[in-house]
Every structure is written in structure tokens, then in C-alpha cells.
Amino acid sequence: MRSLAHRGFWLSIVAVLLLTWLVLPASVIKPETITFPIIKTSIQVAREPVLGLDLRGGSRLVFAVDTSKIPSDKKADTLSVARDTIERRVNFFGVSEPNISVLQRGSMHTIAVELPGVAKPEEVVKRIGRTAQLRFMEYREQEVTEGTQTATIATFVDTPLTGAYLKKSSLVFDPQNGKPQVSLEFDKQGTGMFADITKKSVGKPLAISLDGQMITNPPIVQQEITNGNAVISGDFSVTEAKNLVKDLNGGALPAPVKLIEQNSIEPTVGADNVRRSLIAGLVGIASVALFMVLVYRINGLYSLVSLFLYALISVFLYQYSGIVLTLSGIAGLLLSIGMAVDSNILIYERIKEEEAQQKDKKIALRIGFEKALGAIREANSNTLLIAFILFNPFNFTFLPLFGSVRGFAATLTIGVLVSLFTGVFVTKNLLWWAYGIGKGGATRD
């Protein structure tokens, strides 16, 4: 019996040391990854928790997609094309790990764009909002008669040729004056259309518009163009021309989008949030620890061990599970530390109560512990049930599907489960060991 108990003791020491080692950042005594030579796999052993936008800084933009003109069977396609187009446009900005997701909000289709590290998203907003519909318009003269007067009005009318037939667009420079130009190369179908249009328009202007605005003064078509290449030479600056090329290559949005929500947090504010939460957390933990020792003396010291393990396991889970840690998540984590000692307090109070009645300290300890278990079980199952409803794992449509509510429910669940382990299991073993109670309650002395 004794050797078994000893083995358990040493195993837990090893487990705690291993956890501590895994949680620590990479340093001289700890590499980033460990490679196993025989099975040729490597494991990353130093990880950072995934921080949410409010902690690392960045912007969250939500666009509503106007799908009113799109037949209902095409809506899903339209949304995924819009998503991909937006992703391409965002990628031009070199944002690392943008997160773009299609969300249904009531009857409204929205696309949420998360841009870590981008605190000033104005430029991105402008670029994403552009539908980038490139159109070519023919010149047409219309005779308008009013009374006896007849006048000729020049108008431009849409042709079937649009940006959809574009194969590639690039930035070139006019060999004569070095001004930036935008070259267009049409695909096979577009080449045919372009040839048709230019043939009809020789000697007349041809208008090119982007999102309903003329890009440049309509150039006069000199001759039919059959090779499918064209150059737009406007009064561009290099940056303007570059942006136009990017928009054209990025493709057109299949439906207009509108910004409905914008939320930005500066990276410095994010870092400040992390720093302040850390300080608040440390001060909080220290005062809880002090409180426990002052009130429960030696037993309070044992609860510090389970509190330390609780913090260690939580940090480990956040680093290795990939759960996104947000400000409300940190608050939930700290709150659950405050609640984690609840099990300890319940147990100690129950033990005190039994001590008042029973003479033997060990029997009081054992009975108090058993009795506290019932209350702990019922109270915590209730919290878990509520966390379950908030997390909504089956995606019931009548329950909320908010990221932040969900994140909080996840934190709460982890908090309750880990605190049950440390507060009940670890505390029990510590007390049993400290007071020399063997397995099954037999005293050991």
C-alpha cells in the first residue's frame, strides 16, 4: 500500500514539473520544438496563447451584403465569391492572419473581417467597399426633339464587356512620358467583345467606368483592337494606378457591400489590456492566497497548492488548446480562480463543523470531506448546465450564437472542471497525505 501511495506522489511531482516546463516560454534550457528521430515528427513545446483582437489590437469590420437582387438559389454562391474577393483584397494589405467569415444575422447576410494588428482600418474599409465593377461604354448620339428644335445629345451606353472578362491587369509606364498606366488583358471571350466594340467605335470615344465613375476622360478609339490588350492612360499617380490594378485583379464583388459595424482597438491598448490584467490577476491571486492562509492556517497552505495547480493547468489549456483568449475570457478565468477556492472553503468549513462534533481529527476530516462533496457536486453541475446552454453546442437557432458569450461559456466550463479536479481531487490527496489517512479511510499510523 505504502509503495503505491509513494508512486502516486512521485508521479504527480513529475506531472507538475512537466506541465511547468511546457508552460514556460522557450529559453536556453528549452527549445521551441522537440523532434523525435525515429517517428520523424516534431512537437512544438513553446506556445503562446491565441489572443483575441481586444488583446493584440486590431479591427473587426462587418459588412452587410446586399443580396436583394440575387435569386435565392444563387445566394450561397454569391456570398462565398464575395468572401473570397474580400479576402484577396485584404491580402493586398499584407495583414497577417486575417479572419473572414460569412455570418447570417436574422435575414441579413454579413461578412465579418477581422484584421489583427490593423487599428486604423479606414483604407481597408474603402477598398473592400468598392464593388470594382469595371464597365466599358460605347459612345452613342441620340437625337432629342423638343418642339421644333432638334438637338444631338452624346451619351454612353453599357456594353456587355465587363471586368469579368479580364484576364489580367498590370501597372505599366508610358514609354514616352514615364506616366503610370494600367494595362488590361482580356480573356478569349473578352477579346472578341473588345474587338467588336472597338470596331464600331473607331474615331469615337470609349468610356471606362469603375463602380459607375469614369476612370479617365474617354479616350478616342484609333482602330479596331483584336489582340485583347488595352491600356488606360489617365492622370494617375503611381499609387492610384497600383490600387486600380489590385482592384481589377482582385475581381469584382458580386453584390454591393456596406459597412455596418466597425470596432478598432489599437495594439498599444491591447498590450496595455494584457499588462493591466496580468497585474490585476497577480494582485488578486496574491490576496486570495493571503486570505486563505490567514483564515485556514495550515489547511490554507494546502489550498495554495491546489490554487497553484489550478492556475498552471488553466494556462496550459489556454496555450495548447487554441482557444482564443479575449478580455472577457481573462475576466472569466480570474473570476473562476476566485471561485476555485470555493471547493476548498466548503471542505474546510465542513471539516471544522465535524471537528466540533467528533473527537478524532482524522474521522472529522474524512466525514467533513464526504459531506462537502454533495454540495460541491450539486452546485457545480448547475453551473455546468448553464454554461452548456450558453455555449449552445448543437447550434440551436433559438439560442444565442455570439462569439463572446460562447467564449465566456467555454472559459467558465474549463474553470469549473479544472477547479473540481484541483479543489476536490488534489485537495483530498494532499489532506489524506498530510494527516496520514490511507486508501479507503484506514489510518496509517
Add this chain to the structure above:
Amino acid sequence: MIKFLRFYRQYLLLALIVPSIAVYSIVHFGFSYSVEFVGGGSAIYSVLENPKRTSPKEAIARIVDSAEVHETNMFVDVTAKNLTKKIAQDIITQVKPLQLRLDQFDNVGPSVSADNIQRILVAALCAVVVMLVYIGFTFRGFAFAAAAVLAMIHDTLILLGSWAFLGLWGAQFDVLFITSVLTVMSFSVHDTIVIFDKIKEEERLGRFSTHEDEINSALTLTITRSINNSLTIILMLSALVLLGGGSIRWFAMSLLIGSIVGTYSSPFVATPIYFLLSSRAATKRKK
């Protein structure tokens, strides 16, 4: 043993008065909803000229309440609840010598739709029903379940009421606050269950001649635990309120109010209600 229940009528009266004040506060002050709920306007300006490197923040704060302003050398970005296009244009004349050009104005729709608010209410209702069933089942008594849930409603109302009042100092009704209301709901019941578990035990042991004394004994034995547990939570949350950054402060504040009320309500609201609801059955049992 402390005779807690001697004043149970007074506790019950207080448990009616305080939530009534809370309801009055909600009706009278209303909530200061965040942009997430009511929507608003968002304006993006280009900076044309900024000779004195002035920040537009103060000037904007004079025109629009609780505006969120982001600025760089090239752009200024303003989001606020009551920002209209006209106000957005007025800002330009107010921030001189800084010269701005309004590039884009959007009416930002509420991101938390009525649908979602409805869903949160449904979730809260589901939670209440689940708790009623769960407590009713594990404690084998409807009186326990009803008392725990009524105390929870009491706590929720007080939290909502104080939030409406604190709105005068800038407490906003946002998604974080909803999260904290849900937490307080679960905390309130968590705390109550511990006391009820003890009452149940005393009822089983039958050490006392009256039901009142059984409850008194249970309360006396659990009160230290209740206070100590709440103190650890209050210590943690106070650290967050005093030292935490930005939005976490208000979040911690709402949790702090909730945990204080939740601790108070278990012995002084839930237990008297249980006593009231179960007294007839208990007298029958005692005979």
C-alpha cells in the same frame, strides 16, 4: 446558533422593496445601450491640413457624446450612437485649424439584432427552466427550486437596476454586460444550492423540533463559508476594478455587484422564501 429567521418577514419585505426600486431605476433612467445595440453613425475623414498638430478628440467630444475617435496623420475616424451626417459635417467646422474632409459616412446598424436579443432571453428562460427542473429533482422539492429561482430573479433585477443607475456615470449595456448578467444568474443559484444542501441535511437529521430551527442551524453552519467564498471573489474582482484596463473594469464592476447581491440573497432572500413556501409541508411532517 444564530436565529436568522426571527426577522424573516422583514427580509421578505426588503426582498420586495429593493427589486422594486431596481425596476423603478430601469424605467426611470433606462439603459445606456452601446452602439452594438442601437447602431449609430460612422464617419471617416481625410486630414487635409494639420498645421498645429491638434487632436480633434476634444472638439468632437463637445459635439457628440461618447464618440469613439481614432486618428492618424492621414485619417480621423469617428463612431458614435447619435452621429448623423449633419453632425459629421459640423465636426469639420469645429475642429479648426485642423482641416478635414468627410470621405465616408455610414449609418452603422445595430450589430446585436432584435433576433439575438430574443435568443438571449430564450437562453435565460431555458436556464431558469433547467434549474427549476434540476433543483426540483435533486432536492425533491418544488419549494427549493422556486425559492432559488425567485432569489435569482431578485439578484438579476438588482443588477439591472444598478446598471441603469450607473449608466449616469457611463456604464453601458453591451454584450459584456449580458455575459456578466448570465454569470451572476448562475453564481446566485450556485451559492443558494450550498445552503439548501445543508437545510436538506438538517431536515433529514431532524435534530430540532421546529422547521425554523433546522433552517437557522443550516444558515449558521454555512454563513462562514458563504462570506469567505464571496470575500475571495470580491478580492479578485476588486483587483480587476481597481487595476484592470479599459472595458474589463466595468465588466468586473457588474460581476462585483452581482456577487455581493448573490451572496446576500442566498440566506436573506432564497431561504426566507423557502421557509414561507415549505412551512405548511414542514408542520405536517413534524406532526
